[in-house]
Amino acid sequence: MTTRVGIVGTGGIAGVQADSLSRIDDAEIVAVTDIDEGRAREFAAKWGGRVDASLEAMLETGGVDIVHLCSPPGLHVAQGELVLRAGVSALSEKPPALSLAEFDRIRAAEEASSGWFATVSQHRFGGRARWLAERTADGALGDAMTAVCHTLWYRPESYFDMPWRGTWASEGGGPTMGHGIHQIDTMLSILGPWREVTAVAARRARPVETEDLSAALVTLESGAVVSIVNSLLSPRETSYLRFDYTHATVELEHLYGYGDDAWRFTAAPGAPEGLADEWERSATGRGSGHGAQFVETYAALAEGRPLPVTTADARDTLELLAAIYASAFEGRPVAKGEIDAASPFAASMRGSGAPWEEKVTA
Numbered sequence: 001m002t003t004r005v006g007i008v009g010t011g012g013i014a015g016v017q018a019d020s021l022s023r024i025d026d027a028e029i030v031a032v033t034d035i036d037e038g039r040a041r042e043f044a045a046k047w048g049g050r051v052d053a054s055l056e057a058m059l060e061t062g063g064v065d066i067v068h069l070c071s072p073p074g075l076h077v078a079q080g081e082l083v084l085r086a087g088v089s090a091l092s093e094k095p096p097a098l099s100l101a102e103f104d105r106i107r108a109a110e111e112a113s114s115g116w117f118a119t120v121s122q123h124r125f126g127g128r129a130r131w132l133a134e135r136t137a138d139g140a141l142g143d144a145m146t147a148v149c150h151t152l153w154y155r156p157e158s159y160f161d162m163p164w165r166g167t168w169a170s171e172g173g174g175p176t177m178g179h180g181i182h183q184i185d186t187m188l189s190i191l192g193p194w195r196e197v198t199a200v201a202a203r204r205a206r207p208v209e210t211e212d213l214s215a216a217l218v219t220l221e222s223g224a225v226v227s228i229v230n231s232l233l234s235p236r237e238t239s240y241l242r243f244d245y246t247h248a249t250v251e252l253e254h255l256y257g258y259g260d261d262a263w264r265f266t267a268a269p270g271a272p273e274g275l276a277d278e279w280e281r282s283a284t285g286r287g288s289g290h291g292a293q294f295v296e297t298y299a300a301l302a303e304g305r306p307l308p309v310t311t312a313d314a315r316d317t318l319e320l321l322a323a324i325y326a327s328a329f330e331g332r333p334v335a336k337g338e339i340d341a342a343s344p345f346a347a348s349m350r351g352s353g354a355p356w357e358e359k360v361t362a
């Protein structure tokens with residue numbers, strides 16, 4: 001069965017998605033829309049699909065099994081609600097919402113719909129990330145002791161020329177929310193749920209409302225301690241994940257996507273026999289990327305299963321992001337579950353009334 005895909009927002013990431021989609025045999029772009037009609041037409045001419053005047057028009061015309069939300073972050077919730085209300089599934093680019101409260105609207109809409117809502121997190125889907133998540137869960141690597149989760153990227157001032165970037169209202173946050181989310185989500189998908197976080201955030205160099213740098217220490221439910229840095233100020237860019245288990249260190253260093261070669265495995269002295277061989281066999285040739293997630297998404301859709309990354313998974317990550325901001329702005333550790341509906345950090349990552357301005361001018 002061919003999955004019929006609609007695309008909302010035909011800008012930068014939509015092109016990356018379309019390129020991945022073009023390599024999947026049983027999926028096809030059937031409809032696209034953008035507020036810039038010329039851009040939508042150009043996109044459709046290159047990648048296929050009819051051009052609809054709006055998302056509403058796309059849903060009314062129909063013939064779409066899943067809508068990929070490739071619009072700016074502040075639109076994903078309202079567009080996701082429209083899609084779900086039409087009984088269609090949505091796959092939203094990250095971040096799926098600007099706040100936990102917004103995201104809970106999506107969860108409610110999903111419950112009331114026959115469609116599903118999933119979030120793009122393409123680095124979860126590489127073969128070796130999967131192997132590591134499975135071997136963590138079954139204990140083959142021993143206990144996870146500590147981990148490093150670095151998103152050290154570089155964005156010059158011109159990057160923020162795009163009107164939706166760098167503001168709380170349209171991007172929801174800085175590199176914690178917009179960039180580090182990739183590594184943080186991947187790390188959680190491997191090591192499991194988090195328990196408490198202590199963080200700092202700063203705006204050191206870029207003309208933005210949000211932070212351009214944050215760092216956090218996170219204790220996981222397993223007891224492992226993770227250090228996270230999210231930066232847009234790092235000239236030698238890298239995305240670095242490191243996992244230290246009883247029996248091995250496993251590292252991943254890449255930038256925006258990885259293959260098998262980006263990983264490194266170092267066995268501990270006395271590690272169980274066969275573990276290093278098993279690691280060697282985990283090189284399946286399947287790296288990270290939208291394509292790997294799409295294949296799993298369309299298979300789940302065809303079988304009527306929840307689509308990965310599920311709303312429960314995405315909420316766990318979003319809650320950690322909110323807790324990083326809350327800890328940074330309130331200057332205290334924040335535990336999982338603390339950001340309830342009454343918290344100023346539920347409605348906005350900035351937190352209403354948080355002493356952000358005082359902190360950056362100090």
Ligand SMILES: NC(=O)c1ccc[n+]([C@@H]2O[C@H](COP(=O)([O-])OP(=O)(O)OC[C@H]3O[C@@H](n4cnc5c(N)ncnc54)[C@H](O)[C@@H]3O)[C@@H](O)[C@H]2O)c1
Nearest residue numbers: 009010011012013014034035036070071072073093094095
């Ligand atoms: N997964 C990844 O690795 C990755 C990488 C880059 C960007 N992203 C995410 O993808 C999303 C889009 O980013 P981008 O860089 O492609 O942005 P972009 O600005 O290049 O593209 C967004 C497009 O949405 C269109 N748009 C705006 N409002 C619209 C509306 N109401 N209806 C329909 N279309 C509308 C714009 O005209 C534009 O063409 C963001 O959430 C971003 O965080 C994800």
